[in-house]
Every structure is written in C-alpha cells, then in structure tokens.
Amino acid sequence: xxxxxxxxxxxxxxxxxxxxxxxxxxxxxxxxxxxxxxxxxxxxxxxxxxxxxxxxxxxxxxxxxxxxxxxxxxxxxxxxxxxxxxxxxxxxxxxxxxxxxx
Numbered sequence: 001x002x003x004x005x006x007x008x009x010x011x012x013x014x015x016x017x018x019x020x021x022x023x024x025x026x027x028x029x030x031x032x033x034x035x036x037x038x039x040x041x042x043x044x045x046x047x048x049x050x051x052x053x054x055x056x057x058x059x060x061x062x063x064x065x066x067x068x069x070x071x072x073x074x075x076x077x078x079x080x081x082x083x084x085x086x087x088x089x090x091x092x093x094x095x096x097x098x099x100x101x102x
Contacts, residue, residue, distance in 0.1 A: 007052035014045035029097070032090035036083050043074035050074070 002010065018041045021034035054070025 002052060004052060004056055007049050011045045011049040014048075015042065018042065018045075027093055029090040029094040032086060032093055036086035036090075039078055039082060039086070040075070043072075043078050046074045047072045 018038060021031055021038060023031045023035070050070050050073055051067075054065070054067050057070075058065050058067055
C-alpha cells in the first residue's frame with residue numbers, strides 16, 4: 001500500500017498526463033466524446049487516491065470500515081449523469097451534422 005503522499009503524487013502525475021481536448025465552435029461528436037474521456041481520466045486518478053485513503057483509514061481505524069465506500073466514488077457519480085449528458089450532446093451534434101450534410 002503506497003503512502004498517502006505517494007498516492008497523492010501518483011494522482012497529480014496522472015492528472016497532468018491527461019489531454020485537454022480542443023472543442024470547435026461547432027463541435028464534432030468526437031470532440032464532445034473526448035470530454036467524457038477526460039472526465040473518466042480525472043475520475044480514475046481521483047478514485048485511486050480515494051481508495052488509498054480508504055486503505056489508510058482501515059489500517060488505522062479502531063472499528064471496521066467498508067472499503068467499498070472508497071472504491072470508485074468519482075466514476076460512480078459520473079456514470080448515468082455527466083457521462084450520459086456528454087453522450088447525449090455528442091449524439092445531438094451528430095444529428096445536426098447529418099442534417100447540415102443533407
């Protein structure tokens with residue numbers, strides 16, 4: 001188990017590696033979907049850190065704690081909400097592009 005300082009450093013390193021997508025004024029669906037990929041990358045990095053915090057808590061807690069609560073809180077909060085909106089906007093962009101091509 002890495003120390004919290006190591007876990008934080010890994011999280012920050014992973015966050016700095018993320019590519020920020022370019023979004024045109026009239027975006028392509030792929031550009032919108034890239035925002036979802038960005039959110040997933042942020043969630044993955046932060047979820048790993050939260051899992052480390054959970055491990056640290058469990059190792060030092062005088063009572064039992066449920067590590068499931070520390071597994072994927074960021075990704076869980078995105079699924080079905082923000083990522084659904086990203087997919088919906090990308091779909092609408094594709095429809096608009098298709099209509100412009102007609």
